[in-house]
Amino acid sequence: MDKTKFSRPLSLKNVQITDTFWKKEMELVRTEVIPYQWRALNDEVEGAAPSFCMHNFEAAGRQNEERREKGAEFKEPVYTFRGFETLPEDPEHLEDKFYGFVFQDSDFYKWIEAVGYSLSQHPDERLEAIADGAIDIVCKAQQENGYLDTYYILNGKDKIFTNLKDNHELYCLGHLLEGAVAYYDATGKDKLLNAAKRYADYVDSCFGKEEGKCKGYPGHEIAEMALVRLYETTGEDKYLNLARFFIDERGTRPYYYDNEHPEEVKKKPDGLRYEYNQAHKPVREQDEAVGHSVRAVYLYSGMADVARLTEDESLLKACEVLWNNMTRKKMYITGGIGATHIGEAFSFNYDLPNDTAYAETCASIGLVFMARRMLEMTPDAKYADVMERALYNGVLSGMALDGKSFFYVNPLEVLPEACHKDERKFHVKPVRQKWFGCACCPPNIARLLSSISTYAYTENKDTLFVHLYIGGVIKKQLDGQDIEIKVTSEFPWDGTVKVEMPATEKPFTLAFRIPRWAKNYQVKGIDGAKTEEKAGYLYVTKQWTGTETVELEFPMEVRLVQTNPKVRENIGKIAVVRGPIVYCLEEADNGADLHLVRLSPKAVCEVKAEKIAGEPVKTVLTEGLRQKNSENPEEEELYTIAEPDTEVPADLKFIPYYVWANRGENEMMVWVKKA
Numbered sequence: 001m002d003k004t005k006f007s008r009p010l011s012l013k014n015v016q017i018t019d020t021f022w023k024k025e026m027e028l029v030r031t032e033v034i035p036y037q038w039r040a041l042n043d044e045v046e047g048a049a050p051s052f053c054m055h056n057f058e059a060a061g062r063q064n065e066e067r068r069e070k071g072a073e074f075k076e077p078v079y080t081f082r083g084f085e086t087l088p089e090d091p092e093h094l095e096d097k098f099y100g101f102v103f104q105d106s107d108f109y110k111w112i113e114a115v116g117y118s119l120s121q122h123p124d125e126r127l128e129a130i131a132d133g134a135i136d137i138v139c140k141a142q143q144e145n146g147y148l149d150t151y152y153i154l155n156g157k158d159k160i161f162t163n164l165k166d167n168h169e170l171y172c173l174g175h176l177l178e179g180a181v182a183y184y185d186a187t188g189k190d191k192l193l194n195a196a197k198r199y200a201d202y203v204d205s206c207f208g209k210e211e212g213k214c215k216g217y218p219g220h221e222i223a224e225m226a227l228v229r230l231y232e233t234t235g236e237d238k239y240l241n242l243a244r245f246f247i248d249e250r251g252t253r254p255y256y257y258d259n260e261h262p263e264e265v266k267k268k269p270d271g272l273r274y275e276y277n278q279a280h281k282p283v284r285e286q287d288e289a290v291g292h293s294v295r296a297v298y299l300y301s302g303m304a305d306v307a308r309l310t311e312d313e314s315l316l317k318a319c320e321v322l323w324n325n326m327t328r329k330k331m332y333i334t335g336g337i338g339a340t341h342i343g344e345a346f347s348f349n350y351d352l353p354n355d356t357a358y359a360e361t362c363a364s365i366g367l368v369f370m371a372r373r374m375l376e377m378t379p380d381a382k383y384a385d386v387m388e389r390a391l392y393n394g395v396l397s398g399m400a401l402d403g404k405s406f407f408y409v410n411p412l413e414v415l416p417e418a419c420h421k422d423e424r425k426f427h428v429k430p431v432r433q434k435w436f437g438c439a440c441c442p443p444n445i446a447r448l449l450s451s452i453s454t455y456a457y458t459e460n461k462d463t464l465f466v467h468l469y470i471g472g473v474i475k476k477q478l479d480g481q482d483i484e485i486k487v488t489s490e491f492p493w494d495g496t497v498k499v500e501m502p503a504t505e506k507p508f509t510l511a512f513r514i515p516r517w518a519k520n521y522q523v524k525g526i527d528g529a530k531t532e533e534k535a536g537y538l539y540v541t542k543q544w545t546g547t548e549t550v551e552l553e554f555p556m557e558v559r560l561v562q563t564n565p566k567v568r569e570n571i572g573k574i575a576v577v578r579g580p581i582v583y584c585l586e587e588a589d590n591g592a593d594l595h596l597v598r599l600s601p602k603a604v605c606e607v608k609a610e611k612i613a614g615e616p617v618k619t620v621l622t623e624g625l626r627q628k629n630s631e632n633p634e635e636e637e638l639y640t641i642a643e644p645d646t647e648v649p650a651d652l653k654f655i656p657y658y659v660w661a662n663r664g665e666n667e668m669m670v671w672v673k674k675a
Contacts, residue, residue, distance in 0.1 A: 034118060051435065054134070103151075113179035142195050148195065165260055170223040173203060177226035204239070220277075220298075251280060255279070276345065289346050333393075336390075345358075367394075379511060382536065387455060397657055408433070453472060485501060493579075498549055522553045560577075562601075563671075605621065612659045612663070620653070621653055623649055627646065
């Protein structure tokens with residue numbers, strides 16, 4: 001493992017995003033999404049599914065307060081252990097009981113993480129005051145030993161850590177750690193960080209290789225990468241060691257989950273039993289992405305983190321194998337992963353149905369997490385290309401243009417009637433939803449978009465890696481010299497990027513990703529520099545004089561692409577792509593019955609600047625063919641002798657996939673039949 005290639009994300013405080021496209025998204029999160037989600041966490045959004053998140057923390061806090069006041073006289077309530085979702089009989093008068101899903105605490109943790117990132121870019125006293133008050137509520141719920149999970153605090157503490165496979169305690173811990181570190185980095189306030197450390201310390205006292213400790217591991221991963229983050233913030237080795245323990249122990253025999261769930265032994269054979277949790281094999285033996293897709297990429301991200309910090313070649317190799325399987329055999333063109341709603345999971349290789357796709361928003365976000373972590377060790381454009389694809393398509397599609405409704409599932413083909421009438425497609429929604437009882441996706445989008453610069457750029461001692469072309473002002477230290485680099489970008493609609501370099505006292509390298517879709521790029525302003533292209537990056541090294549502006553021009557050509565023929569669902573179909581943007585047809589522009597449309601691979605395309613639901617975009621206009629409908633469909637036989645189709649020319653408008661369903665309920669299609 002060559003540590004000289006390693007890089008780290010820049011601090012959010014050292015990058016001020018000025019990019020026209022992404023600054024708008026970040027401002028949307030700051031001004032609309034974060035306040036909206038705070039109301040949702042407090043059950044104040046009319047017509048939205050209730051969250052109960054803050055109610056649960058408040059109820060647990062009141063119970064703690066009562067215990068402290070009564071002391072020895074306090075009697076623990078008689079607990080009724082509840083199922084995954086418990087809804088109140090009277091929502092207006094909630095008891096001090098737990099409501100919602102077992103992982104409900106994590107919704108606040110993701111929200112506070114987004115708040116931290118937002119405050120790093122845009123200080124806001126009012127938002128910070130709200131966050132501080134919310135942190136007070138959460139910390140009051142913490143137990144004296146550090147334990148903090150309202151599901152068990154309110155339902156029965158005798159059950160703590162008895163169902164790791166299903167009940168998300170360590171998942172909630174992971175999101176608590178992520179949120180606490182983000183808020184501490186932004187504000188310097190450590191109240192939530194100290195609470196998070198106390199919970200992590202309690203977990204560390206319970207789990208490990210030592211005799212008498214639990215040999216279990218998270219059912220829903222994220223604690224692994226979150227513990228690494230806590231380690232990098234505090235410098236305390238025990239957190240890295242605990243992350244490594246969870247990873248190394250996962251999937252070993254005898255299965256830990258068999259102790260919790262002996263009935264599972266009878267249901268599935270050894271080796272298949274815990275694929276859903278990625279615990280069917282030790283992680284270094286896994287060569288195919290299986291099971292719940294979000295859990296998988298969270299695990300792989302943690303594996304990459306631990307591989308980097310411990311220089312574990314075998315763990316890095318496992319990450320590479322799993323990455324290649326995911327992105328070459330199981331990823332949608334939009335950067336979506338997880339093809340089936342059954343278990344929100346990966347299907348078999350090359351099984352990528354469009355109209356029943358799951359492609360959870362959180363899964364694309366997790367793919368972005370893993371991509372950056374792989375880039376930190378191995379600057380290879382294949383990781384950044386996927387990161388870009390997922391961000392502009394599979395992630396952004398998960399949020400409406402006004403930031404007030406969300407997709408959990410991101411299909412590539414939608415017939416609204418089927419969504420309402422076909423049980424196999426009930427998971428597919430033709431319009432975004434205000435909120436979800438299981439609300440992982442909305443705050444996940446908020447925390448990712450608020451920290452976008454940490455994915456665009458990484459650095460080491462003498463190199464700035466530009467993975468995504470996002471405009472911003474970057475502050476960096478170079479051997480004690482403070483320098484400021486200005487990046488302007490016209491992505492994703494045009495391919496011009498300019499980098500203004502200050503004078504440097506020593507040679508300094510800019511490493512530019514060359515997107516796979518833009519091989520015929522041009523670069524100017526690098527006279528006298530040493531240049532080298534490797535693994536999809538152009539390295540430009542020189543002692544800069546302060547007068548240079550490097551300009552890159554990436555051709556934004558419309559590309560009509562096809563899938564590997566092993567993907568049966570897409571045989572004889574093509575998709576429209578331009579730059580990093582995947583396009584789709586929508587009924588609002590092209591009429592109903594999109595399945596009757598065909599497009600030639602040689603079609604001439606025109607690019608037009610216009611607005612879709614108020615969003616400035618570039619659309620793609622072209623001419624295709626449309627099969628002519630029968631004039632009397634009610635009288636037509638269901639089956640007839642095959643004859644050549646009667647087709648007529650059809651003007652087609654393709655819009656960016658991420659903006660679909662912002663004009664009401666209508667048909668949508670990414671893959672179009674080939675003429």
